[in-house]
Amino acid sequence: MQLQQLQYFVAVAETRHFTRAAEVVHVAQPSLSQQIKALERELGADLFLRARGNITLTDAGEALLPLARRILADADTARHEVLELAQLRRGRVRLGATPSLCTGLLPDVLRAFHDRYPGIQLLIEESGSHDLVRELARGALDLALVVLPLPTASPALTTVELLREDLVVVSSPEAPRPGGGRRAVRITDLEGERLVMFRHGYDLRELTVAACRSAGFEPDFAVEGGEMDAVLGFVRAGLGLAVVPRMVAARSGRGLRVTPLARPGLYRTIALAHRSDVAPPRAARELQRMLLER
Numbered sequence: 701m702q703l704q705q706l707q708y709f710v711a712v713a714e715t716r717h718f719t720r721a722a723e724v725v726h727v728a729q730p731s732l733s734q735q736i737k738a739l740e741r742e743l744g745a746d747l748f749l750r751a752r753g754n755i756t757l758t759d760a761g762e763a764l765l766p767l768a769r770r771i772l773a774d775a776d777t778a779r780h781e782v783l784e785l786a787q788l789r790r791g792r793v794r795l796g797a798t799p800s801l802c803t804g805l806l807p808d809v810l811r812a813f814h815d816r817y818p819g820i821q822l823l824i825e826e827s828g829s830h831d832l833v834r835e836l837a838r839g840a841l842d843l844a845l846v847v848l849p850l851p852t853a854s855p856a857l858t859t860v861e862l863l864r865e866d867l868v869v870v871s872s873p874e875a876p877r878p879g880g881g882r883r884a885v886r887i888t889d890l891e892g893e894r895l896v897m898f899r900h901g902y903d904l905r906e907l908t909v910a911a912c913r914s915a916g917f918e919p920d921f922a923v924e925g926g927e928m929d930a931v932l933g934f935v936r937a938g939l940g941l942a943v944v945p946r947m948v949a950a951r952s953g954r955g956l957r958v959t960p961l962a963r964p965g966l967y968r969t970i971a972l973a974h975r976s977d978v979a980p981p982r983a984a985r986e987l988q989r990m991l992l993e994r
Contacts, residue, residue: 701742702735706739708732708739709761710765711725712736718736788820788982791819794842795845796844796845797826798832798902800945800948803951808994813990828902829847832973833850837975845991846970848969857976864967864970865968867908867943867944868958868959868960869960872957873956878893884960886962887966896939896942898925904945936956945968974988
């Protein structure tokens with residue numbers, strides 16, 4: 701008994717016509733009829749009553765039909781499962797993330813993903829949320845880690861909140877302690893401090909500047925325009941303070957003093973985004989699962 705024979709049998713049973721069934725399965729009608737006869741010989745029973753213009757199932761055919769459908773469905777499932785597994789042995793995932801997330805969140809998750817799926821190529825694009833949203837929309841990325849709220853509303857994207865991360869103040873251990881040495885720094889304590897500030901378009905820049913203005917003062921920049929690594933380097937050199945995510949500060953190693961912000965503090969909401977109209981590839985969905993379960 702062959703799967704092809706069962707496929708032909710189900711097609712005839714559903715159309716009740718050999719010619720139409722042959723058209724459905726894209727085979728010549730004589731070939732289909734021969735395969736049905738071969739199946740009947742194999743089973744030792746007629747499956748159809750063949751009257752001119754009227755094809756009906758015999759009792760044996762009625763008994764076989766639900767079994768044949770289930771066998772074909774199981775075979776189709778097996779093909780898809782194997783294909784999905786094959787896709788996790790090779791392929792690629794195009795992931796976008798803000799620079800601070802590349803430094804703080806991603807290394808451990810990407811290492812775990814690579815250990816489990818070494819054949820999957822990871823392509824990382826490091827940029828601000830605004831640029832990442834645009835790249836997602838045009839199909840250049842499978843997934844992106846972005847900061848909420850999005851810079852512009854985008855109904856074409858689906859976002860799932862991943863975490864809320866506290867922001868902290870980092871400074872050089874050789875510089876005076878910010879906030880007069882208190883264990884936690886208030887936003888108002890940053891007035892008059894020289895800040896090392898990220899470039900325009902950086903989510904952390906917008907958040908820090910907005911918090912200072914909300915507290916009633918304009919921040920004073922010692923240097924501005926850097927990416928994450930440059931900002932941390934300038935702080936280590938004693939050029940000023942910076943407000944950075946807690947995960948980044950924890951990974952920054954020696955040479956930085958970390959001071960929390962007093963309540964209510966500052967935090968940012970990180971979300972995982974993908975296009976709403978296109979399901980991510982299997983490998984991207986697996987990375988998505990690992991990020992959500994981390």
